[in-house]
Amino acid sequence: MSKQTPPERTCQVEDTSPTKHIAGEKVWCGHFWAAILSLFVALCMDPQAQAATNRSTYIPYDNAWISGPDFRLIAFDQLHQQIFTAWVALDRIDVLSAADYHVIRSIPVLSPSSLDISPDGTTLAVGTSSAHILFFDTGTFAKTNDIVFPDSGQGITAFVYTANGNAFVRASEGLSTGGGITAYWNQAANSFTGESNAEGAGGPYSTTGPLARSGDYSRIMLGDATSGGGVQIIDGNTGQVLQQMTYGGYILALAANTNASRYAVCVEPAGFAPALIILDSSFNELYQDIAGCLGMTFSADGNTLYRDAGVNGVLYTQSVNMTTFSVTNTTTYFSEASSWNTVWQAADSTGMVYGVNPNILSTEIFVAVDTTASSTPAIPATNDPVQIVRVIDNIGSPQGGDLIRILCTGVDTVSASSVSVTIGGEASTNLAVAEVGSLYLSSPVLPNLRLVEVNPPPRYARVSRCDPERGRKFRHRSQSFPICSDQQNFPIFHKP
Numbered sequence: 045m046s047k048q049t050p051p052e053r054t055c056q057v058e059d060t061s062p063t064k065h066i067a068g069e070k071v072w073c074g075h076f077w078a079a080i081l082s083l084f085v086a087l088c089m090d091p092q093a094q095a096a097t098n099r100s101t102y103i104p105y106d107n108a109w110i111s112g113p114d115f116r117l118i119a120f121d122q123l124h125q126q127i128f129t130a131w132v133a134l135d136r137i138d139v140l141s142a143a144d145y146h147v148i149r150s151i152p153v154l155s156p157s158s159l160d161i162s163p164d165g166t167t168l169a170v171g172t173s174s175a176h177i178l179f180f181d182t183g184t185f186a187k188t189n190d191i192v193f194p195d196s197g198q199g200i201t202a203f204v205y206t207a208n209g210n211a212f213v214r215a216s217e218g219l220s221t222g223g224g225i226t227a228y229w230n231q232a233a234n235s236f237t238g239e240s241n242a243e244g245a246g247g248p249y250s251t252t253g254p255l256a257r258s259g260d261y262s263r264i265m266l267g268d269a270t271s272g273g274g275v276q277i278i279d280g281n282t283g284q285v286l287q288q289m290t291y292g293g294y295i296l297a298l299a300a301n302t303n304a305s306r307y308a309v310c311v312e313p314a315g316f317a318p319a320l321i322i323l324d325s326s327f328n329e330l331y332q333d334i335a336g337c338l339g340m341t342f343s344a345d346g347n348t349l350y351r352d353a354g355v356n357g358v359l360y361t362q363s364v365n366m367t368t369f370s371v372t373n374t375t376t377y378f379s380e381a382s383s384w385n386t387v388w389q390a391a392d393s394t395g396m397v398y399g400v401n402p403n404i405l406s407t408e409i410f411v412a413v414d415t416t417a418s419s420t421p422a423i424p425a426t427n428d429p430v431q432i433v434r435v436i437d438n439i440g441s442p443q444g445g446d447l448i449r450i451l452c453t454g455v456d457t458v459s460a461s462s463v464s465v466t467i468g469g470e471a472s473t474n475l476a477v478a479e480v481g482s483l484y485l486s487s488p489v490l491p492n493l494r495l496v497e498v499n500p501p502p503r504y505a506r507v508s509r510c511d512p513e514r515g516r517k518f519r520h521r522s523q524s525f526p527i528c529s530d531q532q533n534f535p536i537f538h539k540p
Contacts, residue, residue: 099396099414101145102377102423106453106493107131107408113387114214115158115202115255118398118410120390121182122344123165127390127398129410130156130170134433134453137170139185142392145412149185150431153178158203160211163261169211173199177213191234195225195241207261207280214255217242226251226266228283238283248285250276253295259302259346267295267309275309277327287327297338302346306330306366310337320351322366331369335362339387339399342366350397350415352376352385359383361397363415375419377411378403386411430454433493448472450496465498472498 117130126148127140137151137159155173161182162169168180175196179189193200197217201224204212209231216224226249227236240247253269257280264278273295277287293313300307307323320337322330336353343350349364359380360373376386378401388399395416401409413420436449448467455463460477478495 098417098421099412100377100417100420101410101412102420103145103410104404104407105131105134105410106456107133113158113201113389114253115160115204116389117157117159117400118389119159119161119168120344120392120398121161121165121168122392124182126182128159128161128168129400130159131408132157132173134431136431136433137168137180140410142396151180151185155199157200160203160205160257162205163207163209169203169205171200171203171213175200175215177203193227193229193236195227195236195239197224202255204255204257204264205261206257206264206278206283208282210283212249212255212264212266212278212283214251224251249278250274254298256298256300258300258304259342259344260304263300263304263307265298265300265307267298269294269296271314273311277307289327291321297340299340299342299349301342301349301366302344306342306346306349308337308340308342308349310340322349322369335371336385338385339389341388341391341397341399343391343395343397344393348391348415350388350391352388359385361386361388361413361415363395372415374413374415374417376413377401377409377420377423386413436495446499448498448500450498452494452496455494455496463496465496467500470501472500474499 117132119128120142121128125142127142127145129138129140130153131138132155135152135154135156137153137156139148139151140146141148153170153172154176156170157173158171160169161167166182167188168182170178170180172178175192175194177191177193177200178187179191180187193213193215196215198215200213200215202212202214206212211229211231212226213229213236214224214226225239225241226247227239228249229236238248240249240251242251250266250268253267253273254265255267256265257263260280262280263286264280266276266278268274271294272290273293274288274290275295275298276285277289278284279286289309291309291311291313293311293316295309296312296318297310298308305325307327309321309323310318311321312318317334318337319332319334320340321332324330335355336351338352340349340351342348347366349366351362351364353360353362355373357380359376359378361376363372363374365371378384378386384401384403386399386401388397390399391397396412396414398410398412401411403409431453433451433453436451450465455477456479460475463475463477465472465475474497476497478497
C-alpha cells in the first residue's frame with residue numbers, strides 16, 4: 045500500500061424499505077433508515093508485527109475528555125472475554141474483543157456515563173447523562189430493561205452493582221459547591237432508598253467523589269471529594285455503612301481487590317501531593333507512598349494494583365504487588381512525566397490493564413497495557429474508528445435529490461477524496477466533508493466529528509414517504525466482519 049495513496053473510506057446508507065420508490069413523494073426520513081458506515085483499509089501486514097506477543101494497544105476516539113468518571117467507563121466482561129467502553133459524546137458503547145480489540149458490536153446509547161456488569165455476569169448496566177439506566181444482555185447485547193432515577197438532576201454519574209443484585213446510584217445536581225445525590229436501588233422493587241442529597245437533605249451516604257467495589261461485590265467504597273474527605277465502606281449484601289474513615293483531604297480515587305482483602309485510597313491533603321494508602325480487610329494501614337495514585341485498579345485475581353507513576357522524569361504504568369509491595373515498571377505510551385495519567389478502570393488476571401487517557405486534545409484514548417512486558421509498542425498511526433453517529437433528518441422536497449448529511453467519526457484524518465458514500469449500493473454525488481464547529485464551553489472542539497454531505501444517486505432522487513405503519517418494518521442493522529489478509533471492513537453502526 046503506497047503511503048501517498050490513502051485508503052478509501054466508504055459511507056453506505058442502505059434502504060431496507062419493503063415498499064417501492066414512488067415518484068413525487070418526500071425524500072428522506074432519517075428515523076426509518078438504517079445507515080451503514082464501512083471502512084475498507086488495505087493492510088500491509090508485517091510478519092514480525094503479527095508474531096509480536098505484546099498485547100498492548102492504543103485506540104484514539106473522537107470523544108472529548110471532560111473529567112475522570114465517578115465510577116468507570118470501561119467494564120471487563122470475564123465471562124465473554126470482551127471489554128465494554130462508553131463514549132459519552134459519541135452516544136454509544138463499543139464492545140471490544142479482549143483478544144485483539146476488534147469491535148464486536150456498537151450499542152447506541154445516548155450519553156453513556158457509567159458502566160458495570162452484574163454479579164452473575166449476564167447484564168451490563170449503563171448509567172446515562174439523563175435520568176435513565178439501561179440494561180443489556182452481555183451475550184446478545186439486547187436491551188432488557190430501562191429504569192429512571194427520578195431525582196437525577198443533571199444526569200447519572202455512577203451505577204455500581206452490589207452482591208445481592210441491587211446497586212448504588214449517584215447523580216449530579218450541578219451545585220456550585222459540588223456534590224449530588226446518592227441512593228441505594230432495590231432491583232426487585234425498582235425503588236430508591238437512603239437518598240443522600242448534597243443540598244442538605246441528609247442521608248447515610250456521601251454525595252460527591254469516586255466510587256469503587258470489590259471484585260466479589262461484597263464491599264462498596266464511597267469517597268468524599270471535599271477538602272475534609274473521608275471514605276465509607278458499605279456492605280454489598282445489605283447496603284449498610286460498615287466503616288467510616290476520615291483522611292482530612294480530597295479523596296481522588298478508590299479501588300478494592302477481588303475479596304476486599306485490600307483497599308486502595310488516593311488522598312490529597314491540601315497543599316500536599318496525593319498519597320496512596322493501602323488498607324487490609326480490617327482497615328489497618330499496610331503501605332503508603334506518594335509516587336502516584338490517580339486512576340488505579342486491581343487485577344482480577346486481586347494480587348496487583350495498577351497505577352501510573354513518574355520515575356526520574358519518565359511516566360510508567362506500575363504493577364504493585366499486594367503482598368510485598370514491590371513495584372514493576374512498564375513504559376507506557378505517554379513517556380513524559382508531565383503527561384496525563386491514564387485512568388485505569390479494569391484488568392484481567394494475566395497482566396492486562398485497561399483505561400482511558402486524555403493526552404491528545406479533543407480526543408479520548410482507549411489504552412491497554414501488557415504489564416508482563418517491560419515496554420509498550422510504538423504508538424500506531426492515527427486511525428480512529430469509523431462510525432456513523434447519526435444520519436441527520438432531512439424532510440426533503442417533492443422533487444427529491446436533496447442534500448443528505450451524515451455525522452461521522454474517523455474521517456477527520458483523511459482527505460475528502462478518500463471518502464465515498466453509497467446508498468442502496470449506488471454512489472452518491474457532490475460529496476463534501478465539513479468540520480463541526482466548537483460547542484459551548486468545549487475545549488477546543490467537542491469532538492473531532494465531521495459532516496459528510498452528499499446528494500443521493502438518481503434512482504434515490506425520490507424515496508417513498510415515511511409511513512408510521514411501514515416504519516415499524518425498518519430495522520437498525522449492526523454487523524462486524526473478520527479481518528482478512530488484504531482488507532478490513534470495520535464494524536458498522538447507526539442510530540437515528
